[in-house]
Amino acid sequence: MSIQNELLSTIQSLVQPGKGILAADESHPTIAKRFKAVGVESTEDKRREYRSLIFSTPGLGDYVSGVILFEETLGQNSLDNVPMAKLLESQGIVPGIKVDKGKKSLINAPGDEITYGLDGLDDRLEIYKNQGARFAKWRAVYNISDSLPSRQAVTANAEMLARYAALCQSLGIVPIVEPEVLIDGDHTLERAADVNEAVIAEVFNALRRHQVQLEGIILKPSMVTPGKACAKASPEEVAEATLRVFRRVVPAAVPGINFLSGGQTPEEATANLNAINSLGRQPWNLSFSYGRALQEPAQKAWAGEPGNGHYAQNAILKRARLNGAATSGEYKADMEI
Numbered sequence: 001m002s003i004q005n006e007l008l009s010t011i012q013s014l015v016q017p018g019k020g021i022l023a024a025d026e027s028h029p030t031i032a033k034r035f036k037a038v039g040v041e042s043t044e045d046k047r048r049e050y051r052s053l054i055f056s057t058p059g060l061g062d063y064v065s066g067v068i069l070f071e072e073t074l075g076q077n078s079l080d081n082v083p084m085a086k087l088l089e090s091q092g093i094v095p096g097i098k099v100d101k102g103k104k105s106l107i108n109a110p111g112d113e114i115t116y117g118l119d120g121l122d123d124r125l126e127i128y129k130n131q132g133a134r135f136a137k138w139r140a141v142y143n144i145s146d147s148l149p150s151r152q153a154v155t156a157n158a159e160m161l162a163r164y165a166a167l168c169q170s171l172g173i174v175p176i177v178e179p180e181v182l183i184d185g186d187h188t189l190e191r192a193a194d195v196n197e198a199v200i201a202e203v204f205n206a207l208r209r210h211q212v213q214l215e216g217i218i219l220k221p222s223m224v225t226p227g228k229a230c231a232k233a234s235p236e237e238v239a240e241a242t243l244r245v246f247r248r249v250v251p252a253a254v255p256g257i258n259f260l261s262g263g264q265t266p267e268e269a270t271a272n273l274n275a276i277n278s279l280g281r282q283p284w285n286l287s288f289s290y291g292r293a294l295q296e297p298a299q300k301a302w303a304g305e306p307g308n309g310h311y312a313q314n315a316i317l318k319r320a321r322l323n324g325a326a327t328s329g330e331y332k333a334d335m336e337i
Helices: 003-014 028-037 044-055 084-090 121-130 151-170 189-209 235-249 266-277 292-302 306-326
Strands: 020-024 064-069 094-098 103-105 113-115 135-142 174-181 256-259 285-290
Touching: 003 064, 003 094, 003 151, 003 174, 020 044, 020 292, 020 306, 028 044, 028 292, 044 084, 044 292, 044 306, 064 084, 064 135, 084 094, 113 135, 113 151, 121 151, 135 151, 151 174, 151 189, 174 189, 189 235, 235 266, 256 266, 266 285, 266 292, 266 306, 285 292, 285 306, 292 306
Parallel strands: 020 064, 020 285, 064 094, 094 135, 135 174, 256 285
Antiparallel strands: 103 113
16 A cells, blocks of 8 residues: 555544544553542553553444554553554554653743654654554644743744654654643633644644645644633633634645643533534534543543443443534533433
C-alpha cells in the first residue's frame, strides 16, 4: 500500500460519524495522579490490568474509532496475553501512539512552554508502526493570561507541530495535531477566543510551510471556554465562540476536529460537544478525543479491584455512548441517569 493510501485508509477509519478517540496515553506521573485519586498504586502491572480491562470493553468499538496509547502500553500484552494493539484491532479500533516527550520552559519567554521530542522521532515512529500504531499525537501547550502566550511561543510550538506532522506523514502515519490552550486562569471567553484563533492560525501557517497534507491530519484543539477562575459559560456560549473561531482559521480540507476535554468534567465535555454539533453541519467532522472525561467514571468504578471490572467497563461504555450521541447533537442531560 502506498503512503498516500495508508494515510487515507487510517483517516477513513478514525473519522467516522458517531465515533471519537480515547486518549489513554497518560505519562507515568499523570496516571499516578489518576490512580491515587481512586486509591490505587501506579505499578506497571496495575496500569496493564486497567488498560487491558478498558480496551476489552464489549461494544467499545461502536463509539470509539481510535485509542492513543502511551509507549509502555503499546509494548505490552493484555491480561489474555494479546498485544494491546491487536486487542484494539479486534474491536475495530485503530491503535495510535503519543510521541512527544513533554514540555519545558521556553527560553527567553517567561511563562511560556515548548514541547520536546523531535530528536530520534523518525526511528521511534518506525518502531511504533511495526508494533501496530497507525496514527500519532503531539501536544503543544499554551498558557494564557493578559500577556501570554507570547508571539515566540505561538510560532515556536507551531513549528514543532508542523515538523512532527510532516515526519509522520512521510512514514504513512496520520498525525493528530494538538494545540492545547489551557483552561487554567481567570481569562474571559473573549480572551480565550482571541488566543485560540491566533494559535490555530499559526499552526496552519506552519503546516502549509512544511507541505503537510491537510486531508491527512486530525486537529485536536481546545474548545473555547473561559478560565477555571472565571464565571462558567453555557454550552451554547461555548459552542458559538468555538465555531466562530474555527470557521475563521481551520481549512475545510481538514477531515476531522476531535476536541480535547482540557479540565472539563465528563458531563461538561459531553454537553459542550453536543451544543457545538447542535449548530448545524460544518465543513469538518466534529467529535471527541477525551482522556479523563471518558475514563474518570471507569477508574472510580474499578478502584484497582479485579472484581469491579464489569462496572468499570459499563462506566466507560456509557460515557463513550453519550459522547457518540453528542457528535450528532442528540445528547440529552437525562441520558446521564
